[in-house]
Amino acid sequence: xxxxxxxxxxxxxxxxxxxxxxxxxxxxxxxxxxxxxxxxxxxxxxxxxxxxxxxxxxxxxxxxxxxxxxxxxxxxxxxxxxxxxxxxxxxxxxxxxxxxxxxxxxxxxxxxxxxxxxxxxxxxx
Ligand code: HEM
Numbered sequence: 316x317x318x319x320x321x322x323x324x325x326x327x328x329x330x331x332x333x334x335x336x337x338x339x340x341x342x343x344x345x346x347x348x349x350x351x352x353x354x355x356x357x358x359x360x361x362x363x364x365x366x367x368x369x370x371x372x373x374x375x376x377x378x379x380x381x382x383x384x385x386x387x388x389x390x391x392x393x394x395x396x397x398x399x400x401x402x403x404x405x406x407x408x409x410x411x412x413x414x415x416x417x418x419x420x421x422x423x424x425x426x427x428x429x430x431x432x433x434x435x436x437x438x439x440x
Contacts, residue, residue, distance in 0.1 A: 346383050349376040358424060367412050377401055389438045397434035404430060
């Protein structure tokens with residue numbers, strides 16, 4: 316009976332661990348999807364107000380990615396480096412928007428796409 320209980324509890328524990336790992340992976344993925352949505356919206360904007368709003372949503376999503384558990388198959392050091400660069404790039408975009416330089420801001424925003432490609436490649440996403 317005791318043995319049965321032990322087997323049962325270890326089975327429950329492995330299920331919980333497995334579910335947790337699966338959840339962690341999808342949490343990062345869904346955060347990245349939020350990044351994609353707000354990035355695309357910002358890239359399509361041509362007025363300062365809409366651009367500022369979508370950039371804010373993009374920053375919120377990037378900040379969330381920064382603290383979301385990274386699935387263990389990815390290198391954390393490389394990930395942190397990329398997110399730091401992304402936030403620095405976003406600071407530049409925001410400065411240009413604040414100065415009402417929309418075309419320049421959009422050009423900077425476009426560069427973040429290369430950063431995405433670079434890091435997705437480095438991390439083998
Ligand atoms: C404009 C910037 C970015 C956008 C719009 C973006 C978007 C996405 C999207 C849509 C996915 C999920 C689907 C897929 O393509 O397979 C994804 C996955 C991922 N991205 Fe990004 N990304 C960006 C930048 C970055 C950067 C800078 C890093 C790392 C420093 C990064 C790390 C990852 C990782 C680790 C995954 C896989 C998540 C998982 O398997 O759970 N991304 N990204």
